[in-house]
Amino acid sequence: MASAEALINAFTTILVTVDPPGLAPLFLGLTQGMSRAQRRQVAVRGSMIAFAILALFAVFGAGVLGLLGISMGAFRIAGGVMLFYIAFEMIFEKRQERKEKTTDNAITKDHIHNLAVFPLALPLIAGPGAISATILLAGAMPGAVERGQLIGVIAVCLGLVFAALVIADRLDRLLGMTGRAILTRLLGVLLAALSVQFVVDGVKSAFA
Template structure:
C-alpha cells in the first residue's frame, strides 16, 4: 500500500512539475547571468519551492480554509503573475536588466528575486504542484511514514529540477545570443498561454 502511494506521488509530482518543461523557462529568466549566478538561482529556487510545498503538505489546507482562499483563486492569481512575466519577455522590456546581468554589477538581491519569483513561485511551487501536494498529503491520512515518503518524493523531484536547470546553461551556450533572444520571445508566448490556461482552470473550477 505504501509503495503504491509513493509511486503515485512520484508520478504525480513529476508530471505536475515537469522538470524538462521548466528548463527553457530557466534559460529565458537567467539570460545573461554568469554560470555561478545561474547555479545560485537554481539552488535557491529549488530550496524555496521545496519549503513551500512542504509547508502546504503539512498545513496548507487548514491555512487556506482559515483565510478563505480557494484553489481556483490561487490558480487565477498564479496565472496573472505568469502573464506579467510573459508580457515582459515578449516585448523585451527586460533588455536593460539583461545588460546589467551580463556585467559584474549584478546584485545578490536580483539573484534572490529571480529565484523566488517567478521561478520558485509560481512556476515550481504553483497552483498545480501545491494542489497535488495537498491532495497527496490528504491521501496519507495522517500516516507519518507516508508523509515522510511524500517529502522524500518532493525532494527527489526538486533535485531533478535543479539538475535540469544546471544543464540548461549548456543549451544556452549552444544557442548563442540570437538563439537566446528568439527563444526568450517564444517562451514569452508559451508562458502567456500557460498563464491564460491557469486563469481558465481557476474560473472553471469556481463553485465546484
C-alpha cells in the same frame, strides 16, 4: 507507511506538475547574461524555496482546509479539475506560452537577484498545480510517516528540477523544440489521466 503504488503516483504527479524539461528554456531566458556560477546560485535558491513551499503545504495544507470547512473530497474534485486544465494546456501548448509571459513580466519588474524567489520558485516551480497536487496527495497520506515519505518524494522531484536547471543549456539543445513539444504532450496526457482519477476519488469520498 504509504504503499509503493501511492509513492509512485505521488512522484509522477508532482514531477509532471513542476515540469523540469519545460522549466529549462525559461530558466535560460531568466538568467540571460549570468555566469554559470550565478545561474547555479539562482537554481539552488529557487529549488530550495520551492521545496520549502511544497513541504509546508504537505504538512499544513489539509489542516488549513479543515479550518475553512472544506472536505478533502471537495478539494480532490476541485484540484482534479484544476490539474486537468493544466494537462489541457500542456497538450495544446498553452502552458509554456503562459509561463513565458510570466517570465517576461518578471525580467522587466523585478531585480535580477530576486529571480530565484519570483518567478522561479513561485509560480514557475511551486505553482498552483504543484501546490494543489501536494495538498491532494497529503490528504491521502494522513500519518506522520506517510507525510514524511511525501516530503521525501517532493525532495527527489525538486532535486530533479535542480539538475534540469543546472544542465538547462545542454538539455535545451538535446531536446530541441520538437523534443520539448513531444515530451510536454506525453506528460500532459499522463497528468490528464491522474487528474481524472483525483476527481473520481473525490466524488467517491464526497458521497461515501
